[in-house]
Amino acid sequence: MAIVIAGTPGVGKTTVARLLAERTGKPYVDLAEVVKREKFYTAYDAVRESYIVDVERLRGYLEKTLTCNEIIDTHVVEALPPSKVSVAIVLRLDPLVLRERLIKRGYPDLKVRENVEAEILDAVLISAVQSIGEERVYEVDTTGKSIAEVTEIITQILTKNGNLYRPGGVNWLEKYYFLIGKEGELFKF
């Protein structure tokens, strides 16, 4: 069964998933590349500088082509056929750190803001739980951890025990509640 490395854009999916694929010898699949290559999009959003994914067509393609041995890198977890996935590991990152990373990438302000909000509100985690089922979803706070450390935690979840990483462990709203409704760092765009 395929292993999914998920998370908001910029959290480190590609970096970690590639290393994990190297270590395990499993094939690596970047769904963003598949979407572009196979044209599984309905339009290009020029404001956000991103493709709008045709989730149904992407899911149909994955149903047919996945061998169930892959490590899949994506933030569009709803496109995954649940029957082909063993676990989804959602990487999390402190929203303020994420914001700096996305600004450094040169993302448009709106795109930075929407992605930071999605991270705060657990959007990818919720989507993973809804499409794959809570018992097969884990979340790992990568803040302050090296790529090697994150990969080590994922290996532990996959081979031993993932009890420390059940959904619900990360709570950005609690950490940053004092900024909400105020003119603070988090919402200053």
Ligand SMILES: Nc1ncnc2c1ncn2[C@@H]1O[C@H](COP(=O)(O)OP(=O)(O)OP(=O)(O)O)[C@@H](O)[C@H]1O
């Ligand atoms: N644990 C980490 N510590 C520090 N920097 C990291 C870590 N993981 C990734 N990075 C850096 O963060 C940036 C974003 O990483 P990466 O491209 O892997 O994210 P992504 O989740 O695949 O993003 P996207 O969804 O846009 O493809 C890269 O510059 C990468 O080197």
Ligand SMILES: [Mg+2]
């Ligand atoms: Mg990536």
